[in-house]
Amino acid sequence: MRLRFWGTRGSLPVALTWRDMRERLAQALVAANGRGLDTIDKAVAFVEGELDPALSQTFSGHSSCVEFMPPGAAADEYFVCDMGSGARAFGEHVLARQAGAPATIHIFMSHTHWDHIMGFPFFGPAYRRGFRLRIYGCHDTLEKAFRLQQDPPCFPVPFGALAASIEFVQLKQGIAQKISCVDVTPKKQLHSGDSYGFRIAAGGKSFVYSTDSEHKLDERAAADQFIAFFRDADAVIFDAMYSLAEAISVKADWGHSSNVMGVELCQAAQAKRLVLFHHEPANDDRVLARILQETQRLEELTRGEHRLEVVAAYDGMEIEL
DSSP: OEEEEEEOBSSSOOOOOHHHHHHHHHHHHHHHTTSOOOSHHHHHHHHHHTSOHHHHOOSOOSBSEEEEEOTTOOTTEEEEEOOSTTHHHHHHHHHHHHTTOOOEEEEEOSOOOHHHHTTGGGOGGGGSTTOEEEEEESOTTHHHHHHHTTSTTTOSSOGGGOOSEEEEEEOOTTOOEEETTEEEEEEEESSTTOEEEEEEEETTEEEEEEOSOOOOTTOHHHHHHHHHHHTTOSEEEEEOOBOHHHHTTTTTTSSOOBHHHHHHHHHHHTOSEEEEESBOTTOOHHHHHHHHHHHHHHHHHHOOSSOOEEEEOOTTOEEEO
16 A cells, blocks of 8 residues: 655645745755766756755645555545645646546545645546545534535635535544445544544555644543554554644644654554654744654664654655555
């Protein structure tokens, strides 16, 4: 099973500023000095193989949208978690791959806060006749939220004008359900208005999509539930929006977690990979790179017999489970 990240930022999309671009370009030029990069091929090889990743890529711009490609899926079948602003690029990918042919798209919604649904009005397949969208979630207000953001004065195209066949499917927390070729189990999480994580399994592989979830240090029973939910997962996509200090002080009860809690829970669950996700919009690439390094070092210092791989999600990242 393959994961592809179309949006990894939390709360709102964030773009590189002109100052960011100018500084990166200047640093890259200095790093390339004297290397004789007189062709595009040489320059690309340098960027991909030698240039500091902090200069050659950005962690994230779009808000939450993660595609997964399970074994056994039909060629015209797609699966995705959340419809943040990354859904626009995901939709373009689907339309290009289908080349005019219709498809079925399974959409799993953690919750309906705006940063997780804001990409849907720009999701190309929703405007194409013959496409079938099945939108799954545990909230009673799921359909209402999607319709409301398309109503005036929020958006000029009403929900009723969308050409695709759109169906909303209610899931029950804690109940595993077979959807096409995947087994999906939702879990309620601590977040304003509630959010739901999903454990998704297919072909002997599994991952957990757990964003917008707060974990309290003094709530052992709740932690044990999540350890069981994460148990032996090949990857856990984890809300690591805040530092531990922020999560337990000034931003307590804001509904998000930290890199430290991610390491602790995933180590206890013996998950194979922790994917830091839902990045704080105030953190630029330098800060996110530092957080990743600190998290990897924490994992090393606290490691027992089981090694937990730690990565930070970025737009365009792909992981093979």
